[in-house]
Amino acid sequence: MDRPPRQIHLAAHFPGVNNTTVWSDPRAGSHIEFSSFAHFARTAERARFDFLFLAEGLRLREQNGLIHDLDVVGRPDTFTVLAALAAVTDHLGLAGTINSTFNEPYEVARQFASLDHLSGGRAAWNVVTSWDAFTGENFRRGGFLPQEQRYERARSFLHTTWELFDSWRGDEIVADRRSGVFLGDARAGTFAHRDAHFDIAGRFTVPRGPQGRPVIFQAGDSDAGREFAASSADAIFSQHGTLAAGRAFYADVKARLHRHGRTPEQLLVLPATTFALADTDEEAHERAHEIRLRQVSGQTAIRFLEQLWNRDLSGYDPDGPLPEIDPVPGENLVARGRASVRMYRDPLATAKEWRERAAAKRLSIRELVIEVTGRQTFIGSPATVARAMDEFVRAEAGDGFILIPHLTPGGLDEFADTVVPLLQERGVFRTEYTGPTLRDHLGLAVPEPAVRTAG
Incomplete structure (x- = not known):
């Protein structure tokens, strides 16, 4: 008997400040x-997406001591936006990035527990870390945490919030196994957590939410990040978009789960991806090329190269060859507050690889940056894209996708109207929501509270 096709999970990333958005397009909005947030969320919900995702920016980024061009629009608070979106959506999951380095467990737990109640069980938390002193200058602990300790604090932070979520209990409390909502005469229990990072005690102020705990996302690609996800996360974001790299990443993180007493179904792998659609595959490739040219201007290409080289490269021609000089090793002083800077663990080796690629393909600086910054992109007619996504998930290179459109807020509309119906026809994507909570959408069980359960 043939097995049913693997179901695809879809989510939408509201991209915020970046060069993904084609700002020169007249349809680009605030x-x-x-x-803008409401339009984006409503489109995702009518297409039956699992969730909407917001990133976080704790400081405006700088390049050569100046505020980066793409940060001048500002970055609104994640919790405020998600709470507002809860009022204009009914089913869509609401996921936000909240930093575990510069926040406190009690406050974050209260915010997520409140959002889970307000949304009827749709809250999700992307747990991230930060080690750079530049971002830390906005906080009391500016620069205090060595890089090697950030996941240690993150693990302690996350498990402390779990203690808070689970602290509501009583002698006669019964938790409904499906919804996680406490039945009976619930009351706040005491909590006390003391370790190298936190020393807190008291009573938690928010009852256990519909999901028990918010869904936990993680995005680290290092060995420590993958292990953290395998031990504690419900889903991990991936930047490995090619089929070969995606399968290797997928196999690696799934294989780690057994060490933590977990099964492969308990951790979803969701690659970030872009897309370009048109009536024919040829037209779609032409459109994709035009989009990339508009995303990476000559100035943007030079600024991106400076992040690796750790030098002022403003005198270089973006349509010329890469610099012959090497990157400056050590702390990056050119690009501040940019997550991409941390990705280059060996700048000299990366620069050597880029030079070889540029020489082999005769690429200019701008052409190279366009090539190395491109994510896994689905390009083609709606039918081609739907088939490629299905094949990607069937090949176990991912469990679904985080879509990042090149226009905000309307860039998701075309995908929702043309690709989603084809995925539904293939039987690999839902036609209706089957439950009220984000855990229902993702096929994840409600974590058992430390009390007797019903059913």
Whole structure:
């Protein structure tokens, strides 16, 4: 008997400040007005997406001592936006990035527990870390945490919030196994957590939410990040978009789960991806090329190269060859507050690889940056894209995708109207929501509270 096709999970990333958005397009809208967030969320919900995802920016980024061009629009608070979106959606999951380095467990737990109640069980938390002193200057602990300790604090932070979520109990409390909501005369229990990072005690102020705990996402690609996800996360974001790299990443993180007493179904792998659609595959490739040219201007290419080289490269021609000089090793002083800077663990080796690629293909600086910054992109007619996504998931290179459109807020509309119906026809994507919570959408069980359960 043939097995049913693997179901695809879909989510939408509201991209915020970046060069993914084609700002020169007249349809590009505000990244701070609520109408933009509402349009984006409603499109994702009518297409039956699992969730919407917001990133976080704790400091405006700088390049050569100046505020980066793409940060001037500002970055609104994640919790405020998600709470507002809860009022204009009914089913869509609401995921936000919240930093575990510069926040406190009690406050974050209260915020997520409140959001889970307000949304009827749709809250999700992307747990991230930060080690750079530049971001830390906005906080009391600016620069205090060595890089090697950030996941240690993150693990302690996360498990402390779990203690808070689970602290509501009583002698006669019974938790419904499906919803996780406490039945009976629930009351706040005491908590006390003391370790190298936290020393807190008291009573938690928010009852256990519909999901028990918010869904936990993680995005680290290092060995420590993958292990953290395998031990504690419900889903991990991936930047490995090619089929070969995706399968290797997928196999690696799934294989780690057994060490933590977990099964492969308990951790979803969701690659970030872009897309370009048109009536024919040829037209779609032409459109994709035009989009990339508009995303990476000559100035943007030079600024991106500076992040690796750790030098002022403003005198170089973006349509010329890469610099012959090597990157400056050590702390990056050119690009501040940019997550991409941390990705280059060996700048000299990366620069050597880029030079070899540029020489082999005769690429200019701008052409190379366009090539190395491209994510896994699905390009083609709606039918081609739907088939490629299905094949990617069937090949176990991912469990679904985080879509990042090149226009905000309307860039998701075309995908929702043309690709989603074809995925539904293939029987690999839902036609209706089958439950009220984000855990229902993702096929994840409600974590058992430390009390007797019903059913």
